[in-house]
Amino acid sequence: MDEGMDDAYCGTPAPDPAPLDAGPPYAECVLCRKPTEYPESTRGATLCPVCAWQEAGRTACSG
Ligand SMILES: [Zn+2]
Numbered sequence: 001m002d003e004g005m006d007d008a009y010c011g012t013p014a015p016d017p018a019p020l021d022a023g024p025p026y027a028e029c030v031l032c033r034k035p036t037e038y039p040e041s042t043r044g045a046t047l048c049p050v051c052a053w054q055e056a057g058r059t060a061c062s063g
Contacts, residue, residue, distance in 0.1 A: 010061040014050050 029048035
């Protein structure tokens, strides 16, 4: 229950990687090519939870 976006959370370790069991085909992360939680039919750039989290942090910490 430690999920949630706290304000100005910079330089923190990524959350535990969610193990993905075999399931429906997932789109690959455009950054690390790991399976994301989005279906393959998702259009546009798909990011895995880790990369999405990093991108969000990067944007929030810019400057
Ligand atoms: Zn990724």
